[in-house]
Amino acid sequence: MGNEDLITIAELFCTDGRVTDIRPVGNGHINDTYRVTARDQETGDSGEYILQRINDHIFSDPGGLMDNITAVTKHIGGRLAVIPARDGGSWCRYAGGCWRMMTYFSGSYTCEKIDDPEQFREIGRAYGAFIEALSDFPAETLHETIEGFHDTRKRFDQLIEAVRKDTEGRKSFAAEEIRFAFEREKDVDILADCAARGEIPLRVTHNDTKINNVLLDRATGKAVCVIDLDTVMPGLAVNDFGDAIRSGASTGREDEPDADSIRLDLELYRSFARGFLEGCPSLTERERELFPVGARMMTLECGIRFLTDYLAGDHYFKTDYPEHNLVRCRTQFRLVRDMEEKWNEMRACIDEITAIHQ
Numbered sequence: 161m162g163n164e165d166l167i168t169i170a171e172l173f174c175t176d177g178r179v180t181d182i183r184p185v186g187n188g189h190i191n192d193t194y195r196v197t198a199r200d201q202e203t204g205d206s207g208e209y210i211l212q213r214i215n216d217h218i219f220s221d222p223g224g225l226m227d228n229i230t231a232v233t234k235h236i237g238g239r240l241a242v243i244p245a246r247d248g249g250s251w252c253r254y255a256g257g258c259w260r261m262m263t264y265f266s267g268s269y270t271c272e273k274i275d276d277p278e279q280f281r282e283i284g285r286a287y288g289a290f291i292e293a294l295s296d297f298p299a300e301t302l303h304e305t306i307e308g309f310h311d312t313r314k315r316f317d318q319l320i321e322a323v324r325k326d327t328e329g330r331k332s333f334a335a336e337e338i339r340f341a342f343e344r345e346k347d348v349d350i351l352a353d354c355a356a357r358g359e360i361p362l363r364v365t366h367n368d369t370k371i372n373n374v375l376l377d378r379a380t381g382k383a384v385c386v387i388d389l390d391t392v393m394p395g396l397a398v399n400d401f402g403d404a405i406r407s408g409a410s411t412g413r414e415d416e417p418d419a420d421s422i423r424l425d426l427e428l429y430r431s432f433a434r435g436f437l438e439g440c441p442s443l444t445e446r447e448r449e450l451f452p453v454g455a456r457m458m459t460l461e462c463g464i465r466f467l468t469d470y471l472a473g474d475h476y477f478k479t480d481y482p483e484h485n486l487v488r489c490r491t492q493f494r495l496v497r498d499m500e501e502k503w504n505e506m507r508a509c510i511d512e513i514t515a516i517h518q
C-alpha cells in the first residue's frame with residue numbers, strides 16, 4: 161500500500177488537521193499498524209494517531225469486532241478510544257481493506273522481551289486490572305470475533321487435519337514437533353472440562369495477553385493501557401495469565417532460532433503472578449490454583465497453532481522466512497517441556513503468593 165493511499169485512508173477519520181506523516185509501527189502477527197501525524201493548519205499543533213488495517217481474513221466480521229472495542233473501551237473509561245470515521249462509523253472500508261483509527265500514546269513503548277521482574281509485575285497488574293474492570297461488563301453483548309479461539313481441542317483437531325492433508329509437503333520436516341503435540345492430546349481438554357464442571361467462571365477476558373499488548377510509560381515504567389482488543393470475548397482468566405507467561409517468562413524470544421536454549425524463568429513467572437493478583441483480587445482460589453495449567457496450555461496451544469500454520473502454508477501468522485512458524489513452534493514446545501520439568505516449582509510458587517495475598 162503506497163503512502164498516498166495511506167494518507168487518503170487516514171483522512172477518512174476525524175483527525176484534528178491534515179495528515180502530514182504516516183509510518184509503520186508495532187510487531188503484531190495479524191493486523192498492519194501505522195502511526196499517523198496530523199497538523200492543524202491554523203494553530204500549527206500536531207497530534208498523533210494509530211491507524212490499523214484489520215485482517216478480515218481472520219476477523220470476518222469487522223463491524224462486530226469494532227462494536228466490541230467501542231463498548232469495552234467506553235466501559236473501561238480510560239484514555240484508549242476509537243477515533244470515529246468522518247462518516248460517523250467506527251471503521252471504514254477502502255480499496256477492499258478494513259481500517260480503524262485509535263488513540264496514540266506518545267511517550268509510551270511496548271516491550272518484546274522483559275528487562276526486569278518489576279516490569280513484568282506491572283504488565284501483570286495491567287492485565288489483571290483489565291479483567292477486574294470488565295467484571296461487570298455484559299458479556300452476552302460481545303461478538304465472538306474468532307470462533308473457538310482458545311478451544312485447545314479444536315486447535316488440536318486442526319493440527320491433525322493439517323498433518324493429514326500435508327498440502328505443502330512439509331510434514332517430514334516437522335516429525336518431531338508433530339509427535340510432541342500428539343503425545344499431549346490428553347491435556348487439551350483440561351481447562352474446558354474445568355469450565356464445563358463450573359469450577360472456573362467464564363469472564364470477559366483479553367485472550368491475547370502477549371507482553372507487547374501493554375503500553376508502558378517511558379518515564380515512569382507504569383502501564384498506560386492494554387491494547388489490541390480484537391479478541392476481547394468471554395474466556396478464562398487462567399488463559400490470560402498463561403499467554404502472558406508464555407510470551408514474557410521465556411528466556412528467549414518467540415522466534416529464537418536456538419530453541420534448546422529456551423527455559424521458563426521462574427522469577428519472572430512469580431513476578432507476573434503477583435502483579436496479576438494485585439490487579440484482579442477477585443480471582444477465585446481455583447483459578448489461582450490453575451495458573452500453572454493455563455501457562456502450560458496456552459504455550460502448548462500456541463505451539464500447535466504455529467505448527468498447523470507451518471504445515472498449511474503460512475496463511476495465518478505473518479512470517480519473514482519459510483521456516484518461521486516452525487521455529488516459533490519449537491520455542492513454544494521447548495517451553496512446554498521446561499514447564500513440565502518445573503511443574504512442582506510452578507505450583508509451589510503460586511501457593512506461596514496466594515498465602516501472601518490472603
Ligand code: GN1
Nearest residue numbers: 187188189190191368370388391462
Ligand atoms: C497473534 O496479533 P498478535 O501478534 O498480538 C495471535 C495470538 C498469538 C500471537 C503469537 C488474533 O497476536 O493469538 O498468541 O500472535 N492473535 C490472533 O505471537 O490470532
Ligand code: MG
Nearest residue numbers: 188372373388
Ligand atoms: Mg498485538
